[in-house]
Amino acid sequence: MKLTEKELEVVEILAKNARLPLETIAKMASLSIEETEQIVHKLEEEKVIVQYAAIVDWRKIDGHEGVTAMIDVKVTPKRGVGFDEVAERIYKFPEVKSVYLMSGAYDLSVVIEGRSMSEVAHFVSEKLSTLDSVISTTTHFILKKYKHDGTVFEQGDQDKRIVMSP
Known part of the structure; x- marks a missing residue:
């Protein structure tokens, strides 16, 4: 399936954070809310967007x-x-x-x-x-x-002191 530039932009935005409100996605893609809603619906219907999922750190x-x-x-x-x-x-x-x-x-x-x-x-x-x-x-x-689907687990406490040298 060939996507338009705007459809691809919406896919990329959703791939990074599927919890963004439609209004925010519309602003980011310079689209109206209606256009954005139509694009998302089309992507879901065509199974380009297969599922929305949370990444869980089960160890916690x-x-x-x-x-x-x-x-x-x-x-x-x-x-x-x-x-x-x-x-x-x-x-x-x-x-x-x-x-x-x-x-x-x-x-x-x-x-x-x-x-x-x-x-x-x-x-x-x-x-x-x-x-x-x-x-x-x-x-x-x-x-x-350490990292799953682009999400980093536990970055750890990094030393934030300023390095001083004579």
Whole structure:
């Protein structure tokens, strides 16, 4: 889909902060509120804007820390459907948050979330690796998120003293 310059500008504004009021987006894009509303509606209808979501730092909520793992999956593609069919089977599991077709040593990258490492291990051994097309998996556990979708987590207390030298 080809977007106009103004439509692209609205997409970029929403990608940075989807909570901005329509009036603010209109001002930023030099559009009327009605024009902005029409553009946003069109983008939603055409599935250019798929969903509005919050980025949550779950480590700050007691009892909800959880475990995130990135799993490299090597698969045998099926004739006529390639990787799409196995990717669809994988993304239908509720634990799966993302599935990407990759270049390189592995075919798919799967991101899953669980309550514990053993829950993730159970998913890999009982659900993922038992699929017909799956040849091998390599699991990487995320130990700490520094930045996610452009949002920096915990910038830390930086020393704000002025450096003095003789």
